[in-house]
Amino acid sequence: MKGIKEKTFQAIAYIASLLTAVCLIAIIYGIFHDGLPLFKFISWKDFLFTNNWYPVYSPPGFGAWALIMGSFYVTLGALIIALPLSLGSAIFISEIASPGLREIAKPVIELLAGIPSVVYGLFGIAFLAPLIRQWFSLDTGLNLFTSSLILGIMVIPIICSISEDAMSSVPHSIREASLALGATKSETIFKAVIPAAKKGIIGSILLGFGRAIGETMVVLMVAGGAAQIPKSIFEPVRPMTSTIAAEMGETIMGDLHYNALFALAIVLLIITFFSNLITEIVFRPKRQK
Amino acid sequence: MNRRKGKNTFWIMMMTLMLIITAGFLVVFIVRIISLGAPVLSWKFIVEPPREAMTEGGIFPALIGTFLLTALAMIFALPSGIFTAIWLTHYGKPQWLVNILHIIINTMAGIPSIIFGLFGMAIFVNLLGFKVSLLSGSLTLAILALPVIINNTEQAIHSVPADFSEASLALGATTRQTISKVVFPAALPNILTGAIISVGRVAGETAPIMFTAATFYSRSLPHSLQDEVMALPYHIYALMTEGTHPESQVPIAYGTALVLLILVILIDATAIIIRSYMRKKRQW
Structure with missing residues (x-):
């Protein structure tokens, strides 16, 4: 009985830590997952180093x-x-x-x-x-x-x-x-x-x-x-x-x-x-x- | 010798000047918010909803919205934050895993709040389908508060002498009995102080709730976790940038800012007072 309580407590602490790590992974995943598709359209060099931010023009410009x-x-x-x-x-x-x-x-x-x-x-x-x-x-x-x-x-x-x-x-x-x-x-x-x-x-x-x-x-x-x-x-x-x-x-x-x-x-x-x-x-x- | 003395006087005067300029800036800032916010404040301003397209009335829904967002965020973040700190301080093995988790927590603490907002929108609002709602917003805020709560709890647990455990x-x-009956009660005041400070932080955040929870205008209070909410910080921003009647919206914005300011300062001051009281009372 005592052993189960110990184990449960430790498991909760472990899961909480895991959850914290998962949060950061989820943040990175969420941001990259929705950001990376841009680079099929424009190279990262053009994105970073050109100066034409016209996102709603056609064709749009994404130089940031x-x-x-x-x-x-x-x-x-x-x-x-x-x-x-x-x-x-x-x-x-x-x-x-x-x-x-x-x-x-x-x-x-x-x-x-x-x-x-x-x-x-x-x-x-x-x-x-x-x-x-x-x-x-x-x-x-x-x-x-x-x-x-x-x-x-x-x-x-x-x-x-x-x-x-x-x-x-x-x-x-x-x-x-x-x-x-x-x-x-x-x-x-x-x-x-x-x-x-x-x-x-x-x-x-x-x-x-x-x-x-x-x-x-x-x-x-x-x-x-x-x-x-x-x-x-x-x-x-x-x-x-x-x-x-x-x-x-x-x-x-x-x-x-x-x-x-x-x-x-x-x-x-x-x-x-x-x-x-x-x-x-x-x-x-x-x-x- | 005289040159050295002159230099000394010069530098001391410079430092004094820097402090006076800093204090001056901050006094102008605070006085401005108070002097323009105070005339708007009244009991009605607190307990009435906005009227006439935000040009009249009060801020009651925003006040309730901020309260709900903050309370829910804390309900989500506190247990997992405290248990993470317990794992780090009492179970953490092997050491490299602890180190990695520390790096993760510090990285999270440094991420700009707008990125939490984007993340919340991508994951909670879109992927999980929670929509722009109280639930999405408070989950986003909970993750934002998590590293602060973990760091504070860890420090609080470390400040309990090893002799105790x-x-x-x-x-x-x-180990469980030691944590829950000895270490945790001894660390509780400091854990509470940290939690209160993170409440103050969360209540004032705007960027994370812009796309996850906040709405410019709603007459009714939220009925469920799926509803959009108004919130004090977002209300200030919306009053200044949307709407068509700046002459009547700016005073309301100042009034709202003053309410938010008083709230956050009261929360933080409570934490500071608890902490200094506990430091004096502490027996070890």
Whole structure:
């Protein structure tokens, strides 16, 4: 009797783990199954590197270069804005702030990291975009700059929270040794604390990258949506995620356009898989206790 | 020496400036949502359905829809997530299988939410024929939440000292008894905290439900798992991008955003408070 209960319990745990693995396999299968048929129509080179996204013309064009670059530009812009602000804030909170301020700042950042992205999107489309249009006297405020700015604001709490954790877990003895040798506060931060927390900081940046490139709602609402390589930061762009979200409603299941959107998802999946893999490799030594 | 001191002052001022700019951005963001959302909020806004093609009325169906989607997603995800973590921490053998499962979980955690949406559409909506429904949407959200729940549960179980399970095993308890009577109760507060945080995440997701569950407009509440539902995050998006009366839709969008914001912050704050309370109370 006791044996049966043991076995059942173990079997349930085993099946649950199997189910988890099956989920990932199903995701990969689902995306590839519906995306790969596109490549009977167009070579993967033409899909990735030509710039003619005209999915509803006849004959249709499925060159996704502008969409891929759109994702990269927006992500790059977001990181340029977010990195100095989030790392600077993390250093301040971990190294300079009084313990009282730190006690408040930590949970506030965690709460900010949990705000749904559609709320940031609303802020962008209803407030920031009209403002930016006015300030720079543009035709539209829905452009690369605005979406990078909002995406940047959105990833700040994520990068800040994780890199702050990494810095504050650096042992105090390292700081004290540095200060005792006559180093100033900033020298201690740059030459002792940051090198010791390097792994966590890189991990936080990669996580921010993954979050920014995979974000859909903000770019869908704010990036403007023109499938072009932007000539300036004030031109609209169309990242991969917003293309999928915006166009999926117009497709018929199984047609080429539908396949093409899944092919974009394959590209996204591969990019995030590799950024994850790098994180994994960077973090691995930590796990082998 | 003076140059070094000057440099030091410069950098410290820079860091302070970065924090002030960051805080400034976030304050403008929050204040904007609150100041434009608050005038719309009322008891009626919460308990009434939308009227006049979304230009009047409240958000009741969206609120209920989000609640149902989140609750169902948790019902699907929690048991399998917790049992996966139990397998990883107590049964996991051989080691390479554990490593592979860890890689799988971390890969899943990094997949963009729109891909979960596409997957849900391809598998649940089309292949299995669940249609655009509460069921398809909550299954999609459950898979999205799974890696978060597994990681949190695993950490929670690891934070229980090994002495506990060793003592229990030494007394002759089986592995199952040790897990369910010793390790699990000790890890429960942390498991709960993790679960609450994933509730907050799931409630705010838009992209995964766009093609699997959400509908722009429905006057009635869902009657079965096969029905489409309204949801708070999708409602905000739809109000801003569809419909023809922006002047009356934008305020409703702000009101909806404020409700969603309050909900998510309340959920997350509960988790943070439980966690800090438990840390203080913990005896080990």
